[in-house]
Amino acid sequence: MPDLIEIAKGLLESKEVSFIIGYTKDRFGRVKPYIAKSVEDANNLMFDHHSIHNLAVYLTRLKIPENGRVGIVAKSCDIKAIIALIQENQIKREQVYIIGMNCSGVVTHSTDEWKKENIQIKCKYCADKAPMLYDAVAGTAEPFEQPDDTQEVLMQKLETMSSAERWDFWAKEFEKCIKCYACRQVCPMCYCEQCLAEKNQPQWITTSPTPAGNFSWNIIKAFHMAGRCVGCHECERACPMGIPLTLLTRKMGMVAGKEFNYRHGMAIDQPTLVGSYNFNDNEDFIK
Amino acid sequence: MKEFIINTDEIANLISSLPADKWDILAPAKDGKSFDYVLSSDKPIINSEAPPSKISFKEYFFPKSETLFYYKREANEISLTEPKFAEKKLLVLAAKPCDAASLPILSKVFNWDYKDEFFNKRVNNSVIIGLSCAYSDESCFCTSVGLDRNNTKGSDIFLTPFNDKQYVLSVVSDKGDSFVKEFLPNLTEFTGTKETKEFIDNKPFDYKKTKDWIAANFENKIWAETGEVCIGCAQCAFVCPTCHCFDIVDENCDLNCGRRIKNWDACQFGVFTKHASGHNPRNSQEKRYRQRVSHKFDYYYEKFGEVLCTGCGRCTRGCPAGIDIGEIVFSISNQ
Amino acid sequence: MAEEKFEPKVVAFVCNWCTYTGADLAGTSRLKQEPNARLIRVPCTGRIDPVFVIKAFESGADGVLISGCHPGDCHYNTGNFHARRRWTFFKELLNFVGIDSTRLHFSWVSASEGKKWVDVVNGVIDTVREQGPFLKYKEIKEHDFQEIEN
Ligand code: SF4
Ligand code: SF4
Ligand code: SF4
Ligand code: SF4
Ligand code: SF4
Ligand code: FES
Numbered sequence: 001m002p003d004l005i006e007i008a009k010g011l012l013e014s015k016e017v018s019f020i021i022g023y024t025k026d027r028f029g030r031v032k033p034y035i036a037k038s039v040e041d042a043n044n045l046m047f048d049h050h051s052i053h054n055l056a057v058y059l060t061r062l063k064i065p066e067n068g069r070v071g072i073v074a075k076s077c078d079i080k081a082i083i084a085l086i087q088e089n090q091i092k093r094e095q096v097y098i099i100g101m102n103c104s105g106v107v108t109h110s111t112d113e114w115k116k117e118n119i120q121i122k123c124k125y126c127a128d129k130a131p132m133l134y135d136a137v138a139g140t141a142e143p144f145e146q147p148d149d150t151q152e153v154l155m156q157k158l159e160t161m162s163s164a165e166r167w168d169f170w171a172k173e174f175e176k177c178i179k180c181y182a183c184r185q186v187c188p189m190c191y192c193e194q195c196l197a198e199k200n201q202p203q204w205i206t207t208s209p210t211p212a213g214n215f216s217w218n219i220i221k222a223f224h225m226a227g228r229c230v231g232c233h234e235c236e237r238a239c240p241m242g243i244p245l246t247l248l249t250r251k252m253g254m255v256a257g258k259e260f261n262y263r264h265g266m267a268i269d270q271p272t273l274v275g276s277y278n279f280n281d282n283e284d285f286i287k
Numbered sequence: 288m289k290e291f292i293i294n295t296d297e298i299a300n301l302i303s304s305l306p307a308d309k310w311d312i313l314a315p316a317k318d319g320k321s322f323d324y325v326l327s328s329d330k331p332i333i334n335s336e337a338p339p340s341k342i343s344f345k346e347y348f349f350p351k352s353e354t355l356f357y358y359k360r361e362a363n364e365i366s367l368t369e370p371k372f373a374e375k376k377l378l379v380l381a382a383k384p385c386d387a388a389s390l391p392i393l394s395k396v397f398n399w400d401y402k403d404e405f406f407n408k409r410v411n412n413s414v415i416i417g418l419s420c421a422y423s424d425e426s427c428f429c430t431s432v433g434l435d436r437n438n439t440k441g442s443d444i445f446l447t448p449f450n451d452k453q454y455v456l457s458v459v460s461d462k463g464d465s466f467v468k469e470f471l472p473n474l475t476e477f478t479g480t481k482e483t484k485e486f487i488d489n490k491p492f493d494y495k496k497t498k499d500w501i502a503a504n505f506e507n508k509i510w511a512e513t514g515e516v517c518i519g520c521a522q523c524a525f526v527c528p529t530c531h532c533f534d535i536v537d538e539n540c541d542l543n544c545g546r547r548i549k550n551w552d553a554c555q556f557g558v559f560t561k562h563a564s565g566h567n568p569r570n571s572q573e574k575r576y577r578q579r580v581s582h583k584f585d586y587y588y589e590k591f592g593e594v595l596c597t598g599c600g601r602c603t604r605g606c607p608a609g610i611d612i613g614e615i616v617f618s619i620s621n622q
Numbered sequence: 623m624a625e626e627k628f629e630p631k632v633v634a635f636v637c638n639w640c641t642y643t644g645a646d647l648a649g650t651s652r653l654k655q656e657p658n659a660r661l662i663r664v665p666c667t668g669r670i671d672p673v674f675v676i677k678a679f680e681s682g683a684d685g686v687l688i689s690g691c692h693p694g695d696c697h698y699n700t701g702n703f704h705a706r707r708r709w710t711f712f713k714e715l716l717n718f719v720g721i722d723s724t725r726l727h728f729s730w731v732s733a734s735e736g737k738k739w740v741d742v743v744n745g746v747i748d749t750v751r752e753q754g755p756f757l758k759y760k761e762i763k764e765h766d767f768q769e770i771e772n
Contacts, residue, residue, distance in 0.1 A: 158718070210765065212680055212763045212766050274707055285713060287728065287742050
């Protein structure tokens with residue numbers, strides 16, 4: 001298996017890509033996103049179980065020249081986001097050189113140890129899956145003990161609650177929101193140049209971080225993820241207030257699966273779910 | 288400075304004896320995985336080894352959303368009503384030195400031309416009990432911005448652990464003095480010596496010097512390198528004890544009534560500097576990140592004589608893109 | 623003060639080409655319908671951004687009805703097909719946060735279905751009336767406008 005640094009060096013040397021979006025370690029050993037622009041920079045690239053950030057977000061944040069190509073280091077969950085961006089016409093397949101990483105699960109904090117309790121829940125559903133779309137593959141996946149899906153328990157609990165109880169649960173969670181929009185900025189699928197939350201003529205979403213303003217923001221953000229969320233859990237990781245945002249997106253994902261047998265980010269030529277329709281879609285709920 | 292010895296039972300008694308209709312208590316509590324300041328906590332965690340809370344306590348002085356006034360139109364009359372202001376006191380228990388110090392820093396900007404009555408009232412109505420800190424990680428750098436583990440800046444009373452059950456209580460301000468006289472009149476005076484852990488600053492810099500470099504390097508690759516990784520989420524500004532930008536908006540309840548509100552805002556947002564014309568002077572994340580560092584370590588220092596940062600490291604710990612402001616200023620100091 | 627009977631406010635987003643015309647027909651045919659629904663005419667169900675629904679609840683609606691052309695009849699051919707997919711998600715999302723199907727209703731009503739319109743709208747109003755006022759949403763909205771002690 002060729003080494004990540006070797007691949008990166010080759011790409012930068014031959015100028016096949018203008019830069020590579022990857023990970024590096026700072027001098028304290030904390031892993032962070034990094035843009036390698038030269039062959040020397042490539043030496044700083046690395047990948048391990050702390051490479052939690054979904055770098056696909058940079059594909060729309062950084063300007064990629066129309067006919068240019070950039071490299072990106074991506075684990076298989078991040079590749080879903082890249083595929084989704086191609087499906088949604090935000091980038092072209094030729095614009096990215098995907099260095100797919102064989103991954104052994106990721107942990108949230110730089111200080112967290114690589115062990116069952118710390119490994120992200122999303123990794124449970126991706127274990128042993130090698131990159132699905134790539135131009136090169138690097139790294140070795142080590143077997144790891146799968147984390148428990150603690151979220152599922154909560155999910156089931158919510159499903160059995162009454163509407164009023166569910167409302168109270170979410171009202172309490174949303175009240176915490178401070179409208180920092182970290183959940184939006186970190187999300188690879190939130191790439192609108194102007195977010196609905198920033199429109200004020202008319203103002204659909206109240207800007208105040210108050211119960212009503214937060215409710216409309218959190219609902220609309222979750223709704224905009226319907227059939228589009230790739231389940232990377234970045235929003236929840238970024239939220240400084242610890243709001244369980246992925247419960248909402250997971251719910252949307254469950255609807256996509258159950259009603260339409262669809263999962264976003266699985267094939268670049270598959271039409272997007274909400275961008276398409278079927279004459280026979282279920283309409284039991286419509287009078 | 289008057290010093291007393293206080294034990295954990297006396298602290299617990301203090302909490303239960305403060306009349307609940309007159310006092311709110313804000314103290315760290317364990318909430319899930321992180322430490323948070325929680326209002327009226329029954330079981331405050333007084334632990335000097337605890338990491339700083341994820342978000343600072345500034346929202347109790349400068350709320351995330353605050354009504355300035357309500358307006359109403361009846362026939363052709365427009366009337367304004369001021370929000371009611373609860374004259375309730377706030378006791379902050381076990382504030383980190385890097386939190387407490389933010390209040391005098393913020394006071395400067397909230398009082399230099401217009402005096403922010405809401406902020407001032409809240410500060411005047413509060414008593415801050417600081418707690419000596421024994422925590423440190425790669426993100427902390429309080430000593431580089433003129434603070435330290437035992438710094439009493441912003442505290443009215445300060446606690447230093449003495450042994451398992453006892454703290455040395457130092458009276459710092461007049462407000463602290465009256466508080467101790469009123470609620471803790473029977474403490475024994477302390478005469479011994481306190482010991483505290485040494486702080487190892489991983490990224491020492493001299494904040495008096497970095498200012499000049501920042502002023503001279505408006506264009507520099509440091510900004511571009513950080514700006515391209517920064518995703519502009521402003522998590523950093525919202526969790527920061529010293530960031531204080533706000534936005535003023537009107538919200539209506541129906542055609543004839545509404546309110547004017549002050550909401551937190553941050554320079555990391557693209558729309559923060561967007562003009563009505565569409566022009567945006569800070570139109571890239573590079574410029575916005577430069578603003579963050581420049582405001583904290585150059586402009587504020589220039590204007591108010593201190594940096595707009597207490598080195599608490601919150602912005603860094605929470606940054607989804609792994610950006611470390613202390614490390615950036617440290618690298619600037621080595622230029 | 624005598625207790626007033628609760629009269630729900632229902633906001634109905636209807637497409638211009640079918641349901642609005644259908645509702646119009648109900649009027650000209652002098653069919654009796656309850657007066658609690660406020661109609662908001664939009665070009666097509668495809669134009670109904672779910673944020674409108676949120677805004678309606680925020681502004682005090684006790685229930686919302688969304689109605690447009692039957693599948694295959696949309697003036698813009700596919701507007702309602704796209705809308706239908708979105709609603710599938712939206713209703714589940716609202717249900718998940720505690721706004722259930724007693725508050726949010728959907729229907730297809732064509733330009734010739736004046737009678738169906740009356741039945742749908744009266745049915746929705748009755749369901750919402752039975753549920754009572756949507757206090758939960760009102761509370762969070764009012765929270766912002768109460769003179770809360772700071
Ligand atoms: S909504 Fe959250 S989990 Fe879904 S793609 Fe965006 S960041 Fe990832
Ligand atoms: S929340 Fe919606 S409007 Fe805002 S950026 Fe995300 S997808 Fe776009
Ligand atoms: S990241 Fe959390 S606090 Fe920030 S806007 Fe999103 S939900 Fe609100
Ligand atoms: S928290 Fe990090 S990524 Fe977000 S705006 Fe601040 S520096 Fe940028
Ligand atoms: S800039 Fe960062 S380190 Fe400085 S006070 Fe704010 S949150 Fe703390
Ligand atoms: S015009 Fe009626 S649904 Fe499109």
